[in-house]
Amino acid sequence: MRSRFLVSFRRSLSFKRISETVEPSESRVVVQGWIRSIRRQKEIAFVDVNDGSTLRSLQVIAGENLNVDNLCIGTSVRIGGNLTPSFHRGQLVELKADEITVLGQCNPKEYPFKAKRRHSLDYIRQHPHLKSRTSFFSSVLRAKNAASVALHAFLQESGYIQVHTPVLTTNDCEELGDLFQVEPQSYFEASSDRRSHFFGTPVFLTGSGQLHAELLACGLGSVYTFGPTFRAEKSHTRRHLAEFWMLEPESCRLDSMENLTNFIENCLKCTLKSCLSKCEADVYFVSDYSSQGENKSLVHLESAIEKPYLRISYTEAIRILESSNETFEFEPKWGCDLQSEHERFIVRYCNNTPVFVTDFPIELKPFYARDNGDNTAAAVDLLVPGVGELVGGSVREERLENLSYRMRKKGIDTDYDWYLDMAKFGAMPHGGFGLGFERFLQYLLGLDNIRDVISFPRFLGSCKY
Missing domain, CATH: 3.30.930.10 (Bira Bifunctional Protein; Domain 2)
Known part of the structure; x- marks a missing residue:
């Protein structure tokens, strides 16, 4: 019981909202949210995650040691890793992941909102629940x-x-x-x-x-x-x-x-x-x-x-x-x-x-x-x-x-x-x-x-x- 409490307490200390990920950190952090987009390369994947706390998404770097085959837009995830400086324009930090846990799967073919697409307000209005x-x-x-x-x-x-x-x-x-x-x-x-x-x-x-x-x-x-x-x-x-x-x-x-x-x-x-x-x-x-x-x-x-x-x-x-x-x-x-x-x-x-x-x-x-x-x-x-x-x-x-x-x-x-x-x-x-x-x-x-x-x-x- 005591060990379970300590694990939960340590996780709460490391957990951050994406709005709080504004500068590099030497300590390991955990974020949780939904995938906005994913770009796969030969040995690495770039995953944009948002949790609703800010307009800005957090770019996650997933190395070849992590399985990203089951990740897609709309999937909810918990990701642990280290916040490091980013050299890409428009973002101060990125998260180098050492662990990715899928919390909820999403069928990308049926999910009404597509990555990198500007949906009309009339279209968004038709899906109030999402x-x-x-x-x-x-x-x-x-x-x-x-x-x-x-x-x-x-x-x-x-x-x-x-x-x-x-x-x-x-x-x-x-x-x-x-x-x-x-x-x-x-x-x-x-x-x-x-x-x-x-x-x-x-x-x-x-x-x-x-x-x-x-x-x-x-x-x-x-x-x-x-x-x-x-x-x-x-x-x-x-x-x-x-x-x-x-x-x-x-x-x-x-x-x-x-x-x-x-x-x-x-x-x-x-x-x-x-x-x-x-x-x-x-x-x-x-x-x-x-x-x-x-x-x-x-x-x-x-x-x-x-x-x-x-x-x-x-x-x-x-x-x-x-x-x-x-x-x-x-x-x-x-x-x-x-x-x-x-x-x-x-x-x-x-x-x-x-x-x-x-x-x-x-x-x-x-x-x-x-x-x-x-x-x-x-x-x-x-x-x-x-x-x-x-x-x-x-x-x-x-x-x-x-x-x-x-x-x-x-x-x-x-x-x-x-x-x-x-x-x-x-x-x-x-x-x-x-x-x-x-x-x-x-x-x-x-x-x-x-x-x-x-x-x-x-x-x-x-x-x-």
């Missing part, structure tokens, strides 16, 4: 992790407390009108006259955690929730999913449009800057891969990090659209919501700099957006190049009379009495916003299709795996 093995999607996931860590770090350092809001809920926060209803399987198996709701009332997968987060913010000051969100999007656009993740901060400090927009801008700038510093190689690689070397997203990111974001009112935005020579599918006029084509034009008009559009007609915004008293609401959308709307937020309506009036006018019933209690019992002025995490990744990486930033996309007609 795409993390590709250089492209493993880079996406590392960037996604860096973005998540950066958002958490910014909010924690800003004094926000992470809270968890329900996934199952009775409210339609965004007034979507088409949420996913949840019932146990036995409900559908019972005859119609014997059916009863599991919770005693219709319950849905959450479309937003905002209302619950508002209540918690009124007790804790500043909170945020970061979790899955579900919306029955009946469309096949490049920006929508039926399941995605949403970051939703709520704070009593975000009590004015100035405070709200300044905080959103600082949050995005710090997060983008952190992502570039932590995984610059991955961001460059994905950008090159998707735009064929044009690095379009990085030009946008430079503006998003260095330049101040513009601020225009909804009324100004409509004036810009109406005075343009552009032919729009949907005619822009005051009182109508901004369509994707309008958002794209406004961003171009603003020199592809992120722009806040504020003070929308109150009838366009949900009941919780604060009434400005002039038929507009203290609501804001942040528009960015390539994506359009990235953030939506508002100063919240905390005045009981105004809130009750807005809810009655929207036809919202007494099931929201629990939310009204916030205004009854000492609510502070407060505000918040929602950031679609996958859209943020689209913007960071310059990707056209939101399905390329999520492991297992769910959308109309598709829920694989």
Whole structure:
């Protein structure tokens, strides 16, 4: 027992992730991963191994004393040896192997990804269960992790407390009108006259955690929730999913449009800057891969990090659209919501700099957006190049009379009495916003299709795996 423990302990000391193999080592090391490519010569073989910890693969030198006949692309291996300096361009070290153990065989004829081939994003999208093995999607996931860590770090350092809001809920926060209803399987198996709701009332997968987060913010000051969100999007656009993740901060400090927009801008700038510093190689690689070397997203990111974001009112935005020579599918006029084509034009008009559009007609915004008293609401959308709307937020309506009036006018019933209690019992002025995490990744990486930033996309007609 003791000897087995010592062997395991020694192996853990020598085991390295490939991201850690950056300089020669006198000590023997062990790496573990999947073969990306293999080149056989007469007395030697060059094996490129990657373990997902970095974009860079490690070149392994296998001498004639090692059997490499059963190695092929996709095979998982454990390799021991010494890290020595490499004289090949683009790599600092290589691993001279003294032992190769096959952990999992792979049939190269059936494996969908081939060595040294640039697969199209559409092709990669067709293999969601295996795409993390590709250089492209493993880079996406590392960037996604860096973005998540950066958002958490910014909010924690800003004094926000992470809270968890329900996934199952009775409210339609965004007034979507088409949420996913949840019932146990036995409900559908019972005859119609014997059916009863599991919770005693219709319950849905959450479309937003905002209302619950508002209540918690009124007790804790500043909170945020970061979790899955579900919306029955009946469309096949490049920006929508039926399941995605949403970051939703709520704070009593975000009590004015100035405070709200300044905080959103600082949050995005710090997060983008952190992502570039932590995984610059991955961001460059994905950008090159998707735009064929044009690095379009990085030009946008430079503006998003260095330049101040513009601020225009909804009324100004409509004036810009109406005075343009552009032919729009949907005619822009005051009182109508901004369509994707309008958002794209406004961003171009603003020199592809992120722009806040504020003070929308109150009838366009949900009941919780604060009434400005002039038929507009203290609501804001942040528009960015390539994506359009990235953030939506508002100063919240905390005045009981105004809130009750807005809810009655929207036809919202007494099931929201629990939310009204916030205004009854000492609510502070407060505000918040929602950031679609996958859209943020689209913007960071310059990707056209939101399905390329999520492991297992769910959308109309598709829920694989």
